[in-house]
Amino acid sequence: MGKEEISHSVDKRQYLLIGYVGVAVVMVVMTLVLAFSSEDQTSAQVTPTNTRNPVILTAQADYSTVTPAATRNGS
Amino acid sequence: MDKAALQNTIQFRRARQRRRQALVSLLAFLILVGAWIIGYFGQNTSPQLDSYLKEVLPDAERVEAGDGGLFTGFASAVDESPVVVGYAMVGVASGYGGPVAMLVGTDPEGSIIAVSVIQHAETPNFFRQLERSDYYSQFVGVRYDAALTLGDDIDGVSGATLSADAVAQSIRQAVHGIAERAIEGAVIPPDTRPIKFGVPEITLIALFVVSFFLHRIRSRSSLKKYGRWAVMAVGVLILGFVLNKPLTIANVISLLAGYLPDWRNNLYWFILLGGIIIVTSVQGKNPYCSWFCPFGATQEFLGSLTGAKAYQPRQIYNKLQWLQRGLSFTAIVLGLALRQPGAASYEPFGTLFNLEGSWPQWVLLIMVLFGSLVIYRPFCNYLCPLDPVVSYVGEVRHWVKQLWAKRKSAIALTNDSIS
Numbered sequence: 001m002g003k004e005e006i007s008h009s010v011d012k013r014q015y016l017l018i019g020y021v022g023v024a025v026v027m028v029v030m031t032l033v034l035a036f037s038s039e040d041q042t043s044a045q046v047t048p049t050n051t052r053n054p055v056i057l058t059a060q061a062d063y064s065t066v067t068p069a070a071t072r073n074g075s
Numbered sequence: 076m077d078k079a080a081l082q083n084t085i086q087f088r089r090a091r092q093r094r095r096q097a098l099v100s101l102l103a104f105l106i107l108v109g110a111w112i113i114g115y116f117g118q119n120t121s122p123q124l125d126s127y128l129k130e131v132l133p134d135a136e137r138v139e140a141g142d143g144g145l146f147t148g149f150a151s152a153v154d155e156s157p158v159v160v161g162y163a164m165v166g167v168a169s170g171y172g173g174p175v176a177m178l179v180g181t182d183p184e185g186s187i188i189a190v191s192v193i194q195h196a197e198t199p200n201f202f203r204q205l206e207r208s209d210y211y212s213q214f215v216g217v218r219y220d221a222a223l224t225l226g227d228d229i230d231g232v233s234g235a236t237l238s239a240d241a242v243a244q245s246i247r248q249a250v251h252g253i254a255e256r257a258i259e260g261a262v263i264p265p266d267t268r269p270i271k272f273g274v275p276e277i278t279l280i281a282l283f284v285v286s287f288f289l290h291r292i293r294s295r296s297s298l299k300k301y302g303r304w305a306v307m308a309v310g311v312l313i314l315g316f317v318l319n320k321p322l323t324i325a326n327v328i329s330l331l332a333g334y335l336p337d338w339r340n341n342l343y344w345f346i347l348l349g350g351i352i353i354v355t356s357v358q359g360k361n362p363y364c365s366w367f368c369p370f371g372a373t374q375e376f377l378g379s380l381t382g383a384k385a386y387q388p389r390q391i392y393n394k395l396q397w398l399q400r401g402l403s404f405t406a407i408v409l410g411l412a413l414r415q416p417g418a419a420s421y422e423p424f425g426t427l428f429n430l431e432g433s434w435p436q437w438v439l440l441i442m443v444l445f446g447s448l449v450i451y452r453p454f455c456n457y458l459c460p461l462d463p464v465v466s467y468v469g470e471v472r473h474w475v476k477q478l479w480a481k482r483k484s485a486i487a488l489t490n491d492s493i494s
Contacts, residue, residue: 014388017450021395021457024442028402028421028458030435035418036409038199 103404107331110412114332117414124165124178124193131180131189134160145256148180159183162257165193166249170241172196172325172417173334177242179249185219185258190246196334197238198325198417200431204235205242214246219254220264223247234319234429240340270339275320276346278313282306283350286366290358307372315369319428322347322363324406324460328416331407355468364455364465370424371455377447385451395457403460422459 128138128146135148146163163180173196180188190211195202205211210232217223224247225231225240232239254261286306292299314321326348329335336344347363354362364371377383402421410419423440426432432440439458446453455462 013386014391017386017388017395018391020442020446020453021398024439024453024458025398025402027435027439027442031421031433031439032406032409032419034433034435035199035421036413036415038418 106404106408107411110408111331113412114414117412127178127191127193128163128180130191131163131178132161133180133189138163141256143252143256145253147257161188162253164249164252164256166245166247166252168241168244168248169334169336170195170197171201171235171237171336172198172329172420173332173414175238175241175245177245177249179214179246179253181219181250181253183258185250185254185261187214187217187246187250190214192242195238195241196415196417197235197241198420198425200433201235201417201425201429202238204232204431205239208232210239210242214243219250219258219261222264222267223250224268234425234431237336237341237344241336244337244340268339270342272342275313275318275343278309279343279346279350282309282314282367283346283354283362286362287354287358290360290362303366306367307375310367311369311372311376314367315373315424315428319425320347321369321422321424321428322351322461323420323422323424324403324464325410325416325420327461327464328407328410328419332411332414332416334416351465352468355465356472359469359472361465361469364459364462368455368461370422370427371452371459373427374443374447374452374454377444378451381448383447383449383451385456387456399457399459400463402458403463406460407464422454422461 124146128135128148132138132146132148134150136151137149139147139149141147144164147159148161148163150158150160161180161182162185163178165176165178167174167176169175174194175192175197176194178191178193180190182188210230213229214223217228222228223243225236225243229239229243251263254263285302289299289302289306292302320343326344330348338345351361351363354360366372406419406421410416421436421439423432423436423443426436426440427444443454443458450456
């Protein structure tokens with residue numbers, strides 16, 4: 001195999017690697033886009049009975065003040 | 076060019092490179108701090124609870140918010156006689172990617188009517204498993220004095236254990252809160268959950284210990300070679316296919332965001348992260364990535380079938396490594412800024428070991444598995460977000476060691492000059 005042929009084959013392998021990594025990066029970006037735009041971050045609900053009437057709220061909860069249950073007796 | 080001029084040029088270039096690296100490090104650090112601040116202050120916006128309250132207290136016509144986050148549901152309008160139909164409260168517990176907040180509705184006696192997820196930061200594909208496996212319906216009808224513990228009166232969900240446990244914990248927190256505040260004479264059972272230490276934790280510690288000692292054996296010994304293959308096989312089988320608990324970038328982001336799970340239930344998490352940081356800092360060798368990372372080992376096993384070799388062309392390898400660092404950094408910044416560590420985890424680990432993933436993760440997995448037959452560990456070398464993170468721990472160790480050596484030589488010089 002001549003010098004030129006070896007160099008050509010090296011270039012081809014590099015281009016293949018760049019293409020491979022490029023497509024993989026696109027898949028990574030798509031994964032991130034789909035995960036962050038996912039609408040089911042707050043979705044699951046269990047409703048065993050029918051909702052009857054609209055609820056009239058007299059105040060809003062500030063549940064952000066509730067701290068995670070991290071301790072053994074903290075629940 | 077004479078020798079002195081050449082040396083000057085080399086020194087000048089090195090100094091310029093160091094300055095650039097310092098600048099990039101500083102910029103990266105500032106961006107991370109900025110992302111953390113954005114995430115921290117942005118998360119304090121509570122979602123509106125109206126629609127969730129309708130779901131968990133379906134018989135209530137009016138709901139009043141009381142002290143300590145307790146909601147009371149009434150059967151009639153304000154001016155009529157107040158008949159209580161139930162209570163509701165929010166409970167929060169740390170899951171795989173961060174806090175999981177549940178709104179729980181109970182009847183006046185403290186039996187659960189309905190539960191609703193109001194916020195979570197788990198990996199979407201895994202969290203969906205809870206809904207698909209009808210996990211939440213187990214809680215309906217359960218009284219406040221039940222154990223509400225995974226493996227006891229609640230069945231877990233394979234592949235989403237941490238999320239399932241966080242849901243159970245937050246529901247327990249909420250019903251106990253309701254009982255404490257609203258149910259007269261309620262006796263809240265003490266939390267008697269045992270510390271979770273079993274096969275997963277023992278396997279992980281054994282893998283760390285074995286790989287630590289094998290690292291110390293000289294390179295060409297057959298004990299090291301076969302020992303490493305054994306460690307990799309255990310990694311693939313136990314950490315991968317049986318437990319589906321590999322290290323992911325979500326674990327790192329959770330740590331940075333300060334979302335530490337309950338250590339009694341999640342010792343595995345602490346052993347995994349702590350073990351990697353400690354062993355890399357002490358030994359200077361990454362004990363996880365090239366040894367018992369189940370995804371890395373899978374690639375290596377596949378590559379061994381065809382004799383795949385590492386391909387790192389000098390002209391482009393450096394640039395590709397920067398691309399890998401960029402991907403890792405982007406995932407960390409997004410995870411911190413949006414406070415969703417689970418969503419930032421783009422690795423197709425769960426896609427392989429639990430057959431769960433979005434379509435790009437499936438494409439990525441197929442590309443990596445086929446690529447492994449040609450190139451040695453393509454995901455580890457070009458795409459894995461954890462490789463730059465673990466390398467960074469090694470860099471910090473190197474930097475501290477250099478500082479220590481400088482300090483020691485400075486002390487020796489001072490002592491010499493005094494004597």
